[in-house]
Each structure stands twice: as structure tokens, then as C-alpha cells.
Amino acid sequence: MKLIFAIYNVDFAKQLKGNMEADGQAQIIDIVSSEEDLINMIARNPTVSGVLISTDIATKLGNRNLELLVDILLVAREKFPSIVFSVLSSERQGHPVHAELVDMGIYNIFVKDAAKLSIPLLLHSFLEPASFSSVMRHRMVDDSIPWRRSFNRQTTVRVDFRESESIPEAEMEEKKTEVIQPAQLDEKVKKKFHWSESGRDKSKPSVKMEQPQEFIKEWFDDESRVITNDPIIGTVVIALGSVAPHLGTTHTAISIASALKKKGHMVALVEANASQDFDRIHSLFEGENRPILSEPSFEMNGIEHFKYRGEDSMQELYAIYEFLVLDLGNLDLMEFEKEFKRAHVRGVLCSGHEWKFHWIEEFRRKHFNENDIFYLVPHGEPSVVKDLQERIPEVTVLSIPTHTDPYKPSRDAEMFTESLLSGFIKGYGKKFTKSALIGTSVISITLTLIVISAFLIL
Helix, strand or coil, rough: CEEHHHHHHCCHHHHHHHHHHHHCEEEEEECCHHHHHHHHHHHCCCCEEEEEHHHHHEECCCEEEEEHHHHHHHHHHHCCCCCEEEECCCCCCCCCCHHHHCCCCCEEEEECCCCCCCCHHHHHHCCCCCHHHHHHHCCCCCCCCCCCCCCCCCEEEEECCCCCCCCCCCHHHHHHEEEEEECHHHHHHHHHHHHHCCCCCCCCCCCCCCCCCCCCCCCCCCCCCCCCCCCCCCCCEEEECCCCCCCCCCHHHHHHHHHHCCCCEEEEEEECCCHHHHHHHHHHHHHCCCCCCCEEEEEEEHHHHEECCCCCHHHHHCCCCCCEEEEEEEECCCCCCCCHHCCEEEEEEECCCCCHHHHHHHHHCCCCCCCCCCEEEEEHHHHHHHHHHCCCCEEHHHHHCCCCCCCCCCCCHHHHHHHCCCCCCCCCCCCCCCHHHHHHHHHHHHHHHHHHHHHHHH
């Protein structure tokens, strides 16, 4: 069977992939690490048997938006009714997200610390999905957990199970007291999503359930990112940091954003460090003498700047902008390590001087040693870049060209941006207005709400 993984922790996903493919029962065709990419991946592979999802995939900039994940899954269930979904949930028992999954007909729910998981059991869930009765407990929701709607409403429907005159009267009295919720109409859910027991492909291989291989003790303990050569559909995240302070991360981030803006792209700059540089830039732009702290964002030279404000979520930016440029500053101090790991393009500013090479060595030893990180040398002469490239041949070293005003990138600065984003530059020459993109987002959200409303009416 062919499966897609939608898992935030890519290290975990790769380990799981190796285990599930070991006996030839499954083929994992791809891994996505953000919820925005899930439907696009399924659309490119509509014949897959199933999708394995972790709830942590809803994480963005340190926050989790599980309600958005539910909306995305509902659309996926509507558009791809024959695909089986299994969910690894790191939320506690009684979380409303579990009740939402049950309501949309996703019954394969494995709650962390509440169930032992094995490879055969996980594979079996795609061949023989769990029954509705086995997940009824997930309809019992903890009201103390904030959610957009209430589940623990009064029961109003009673079902009389009289099916034959031969049933004893005493049994009938017991069965008359059986109560169900209106949302617990199993056959309606299955009919809506065309998920019938008889329609399942009986040619799929059976899975041996004896001697299960227990391997998961702790879920999602090391966040990582997905590495893929596929073109990106949606918002491209560019994360920039440095191995030491004051190497020019903010200057470089502005230059990249300006080059993208010059090409007609919608781009946002996000200050993901506590330097308050954006507050100072804002004050200079407005002609003020002191940093402007009262406003969380400002527009300058056609680029929206989002100031650092602790753990404030930037979730809404993914629906508006083509590119997000994250200014992480000194990576030793960064709070958004997870976002750096998950970014599509990652750049680390460093010095090309031999006597400062130990900064790079220490950074790679302490933090990130992946080979897909770009090492960027400000004002790097060709000979300096060449020497550094020879020291770390497994990665790509680029020179950041000298230009005084990052808001007015030179041709060299534009070429640097194109080299850094090779494979991720989308639609050069196409210009999109912010209002048009916001309008598109509103239409998308409206369609999602229509689908949700239609589902809830049933």
C-alpha cells in the first residue's frame, strides 16, 4: 500500500518510514511537515491508500492551530473520500480535536501515552479502519480546553431497537434506554464520505498481527524539517541567522525581501529576535527620535515588517504572502529554532576569516550540522569563499555582495537572491496585489466554512 506521512518531526517520520517499509507491506511516497502542504501533496498522489498525520503538524512559530488542521482535514476527507486517515495525537485524552476527527469519520486515532503503538497495528489501521463504536470515548470532551464549539450538549435522540417480534420484552426494555448523540450517526458519516466496508479493496495484502514490534516510547521529542526537491506550492519560508552577533542578518533579510518585492512577489519580513531593530527602523522611517513600540507591524517600501513580540503567532501570514523572510539574528539566542529547522531555505551568516572559522565549527557541533544549509559570507571575496568552501565542501557557501541600502538591492544582490532561492522562485514577472491575495484567502476560507456547515447539518 502507498502512504503519505504528514508529520512535523521529520526525524521521527524517517524512522517510522524505515520500519514500515522494512517488510515490504508499505511504500511511503512522501513526507510533508506543514499542514498547508498536505492537500497539495494528496492532490498530486490521489491514488494513495492512506495518510498518516501527527497533530503536531499544526505547529507554526511556536504555536499550534488545531482548529485550522481540522478544517484542512475536513476538506481532504471531502475531496478524497477513498483515502484512509490515521492520526497520531500528542493531545491529551478528552481534547476536542479528537471529537472533531470522529465527527468527520476519522476513527484511527492513536493518543500519546494512552495506547501502545506497533508497526503491524499502524499498518492494519489502513487496511481495517477502527469501528465507530471503538472511538465513542473520544466524544467525551474536556470542557476546560478552549475550542470553537461545544460537544457536551444534552442528548435529545432516543433509539428504539425493536427489530423482531421474537425479542423478549425484558430485552426490549433494556434496549429502549440506549441513547446516541445526533452527531454519532455512523452510517450517515460513512455515506457522506463514501467509506463503505464492502467497497474496500480486498486485494490489499493482509498484515500479520502476531508479535507486534513495539518501538515508540516517546512521540515527537525532536522537531525537524522535511527535505525535498519538489517545487513548493504555497508560502516559501526563508530563515536567516548567524553564528555570532552583528554579522548583518537584518541587512541581508531586508535585501532578500526587497529583491523579491522588486520582482513583483508578496513578501513579509518577520523579526524573530529580540534586538528591536524593526522598532528602530520604524522610528527612523516615521521621523521619530525613539523606537516605536506601540505598533506590532509597519509597511515600508512596499514590504510589511512584523516586529518581534515574543511568541505571537504569524499563522495568518501563510494565507497572504508568497514569501516569509525570518530574521532570526544570532542563532545561539534564537527562540524560533523549530521554524529554522522547518524553513524551505536556511541561511547562516558567518565570517570567512580563518581565525574565525571556529565559530562555524562550534555552531555545527552545537546546533545544526545538516548539509542543506547555506553558509553566507558578507562582502566575501572570491578567494575567501573558495577557501571556506574547501573547508566545508559538503555545504554550499555563497558571498553576500556589498550594497549600502538593503531596500535598493543592486543587480549583484538580486543575483545572490536568485542563487539562494534556486528552485523556489515562483512566477517571476507575475504581480499580485495584497487585496487580490487576501480576497483569494477569504474565498478559500468561505468555501471551507460552507463545507463544514454542510457537514454539520447532516
